[in-house]
Each structure stands twice: as C-alpha cells, then as structure tokens.
Amino acid sequence: MNFRIILFSVYVVFVTTSCSATALVNFISPDEHYDRFEDLSYGELDRQKLDIYIPNSKANNILIIFFYGGSWDSGNKEQYKFVASSLTENGYTVAIPDYRLYPEVMFPMFMEDAAKAVAWLQNDSEYLNNIEHIYLMGHSAGAQIANLLISDERYLSNENVKVASLTGSIGIAGPYNFLPLKSDRLKSIFPEEIRDSSQPINFINGDEVPFLLLHGLSDKTVLPKNSETFAEKIKSVNGEVVLKFYKDVGHIGIIKPFINGFDGSVPTIKDINIFIGDTAK
Secondary structure (H helix, E strand, C coil): CHHHHHHHHHHHHHHHHHHHHHHHHHHHHCCCEEEEEEEECCCCCCCCCEEEEEEEECCCCEEEEEECCCCCHHHCCCCHHHHHHHHHHHHCCEECCCCCCCCCCCCCHHHHHHHHHHHHHHCCCCCCCCCEEEEEECCCCCHHHHHHHHCCCCCHHHHCHHHHHEEEEEEEEECCCCCCCCHHHHHHHHCHHHHHHCHHHHHHHCCCCCCCEEEEECCCCCHHHHHHHHHHHHHCCCEEEEEEEEECCCCCHHHHHHCCCCCCCCHHHHHHHHHHHHHCC
C-alpha cells in the first residue's frame, strides 16, 4: 500500500476519533532529531508537569510553549508529541505543559496553571539557556488559554512574568469571543459570575505582543468569527495582529500539517514560520 495512503488513513482516524488515534499519529512522527525531557514539575500538583523537546541540531533561540485543546476537560501532553516533532524539525524548542481540567477545576484555575508553567520555563536555565524569544501557542481551548494569558496580564503578573517579556502569541482555531454559552458543561466550567473574564477579547488594549490567528473557514467546532472579531478588536486599538483564514479547512484539519507527511497540506506551519521570522528580531 502506498505510504501516503497509509498516512491518510491515519489522518482520517485522527479526525474521527481524535484522542484515541494520537498514538498512531505519534508513532509515524520522527523522534531522532530532538531530545525529550519528560515530566518536569512546574508545580506541586500531579498535572503541573511539562515536557521539553530540544532539537539536537539546527536549533534556533526560540521556545514555543504549546497549550493543547480538549474543551478544557480532556487531553494530556503525551498526545501531542507529533506537534513537538514537527516544530523541532523547524528548529524550535518546544514545551508542552499539562494543566488541571474540569471537573477537577473550573475557570480560572487552568489559567493559573498555564501562567505557572510559563514562569517556570522563563526562569529555567538547565534546559533553556540559549532561548531569547518565547512564543505562546495553542489549538482550540489551548488557544483561548494562550491568548487570555497575553490579553489579561493578571495571570502572568501573579507569577512575576511580564507579558512584554514574551515575543508573540499564536492562536490556532481558538475561541476568544464565545459568549453566550449554550452547553451546560461549559456553563459549569465557566461560572456565570466571572464568565466575562474568560473572553480574551474583553482585555485587549493595544499593548499586547503581536498575535498570529489562524482559522479554518469550515470550522464548525469553534466558529471563525472568534478569530475575526478578536482581530478586529486588536486592530481597533492599534495592536499588531496577522489573521489567516483557510478555505475548506475544519477544526482538526488545521493541525493536519503537524502530522508527518502532511506538512504541505495547509500552510499552518508556513504561516507560523513567517510570523516568527517577522517578529523574532
């Protein structure tokens, strides 16, 4: 069987069953080009751990902290080795933190975990002594986490991190303006009395680091208007944002390029490389 047919079959399984197929996606992702440091504790709790992936050749001075999605109630860092594999092939050092999930916690506790992870990584010298630029990046719920850290500076400030010390933020198919809530589960995750503070769009003032927002126009899980209205708000206060929409691309298809063999299918990684090249100066 043609190898690309096998890869496509894996991708179809990934789209239709998501988490259950990530083992297959990770299996076909090369791992000889990076060194992985696992289960590094950034806090005292069980899910306050992260993995660091460092290219063993052609490394640059850039760290990408990737927050995975999963509707704030599922996911773990081991499922996203394929993302780290792809990014390290492009020369980036990558960190993937776990964070506490619903129903163990509600908003904003997972935000506090994310901020704590960023602070730990920024202050680390054992693994990251050559890093000059740090980018936050997330897909889906992870993009909400990344961009709320940037827009509502209280979380990072509480960990003695200045937003201005970061270089940029990359949001992939993220919810930034997703009220009102219709799902009872989401209503439980985001308590009504503080629900407005979960929306990154509510905190933009123009002083943030540059944003890259990527979204598929066929996304039915997180509607493209989230990125559109978020970008409009950033531009309205003279902030810096690059917005890219991809035709005929859905919520999972936008991360298809991170899967080995599909890197040219959608320009997700190409646009990330261009954005980092333009901002890491």
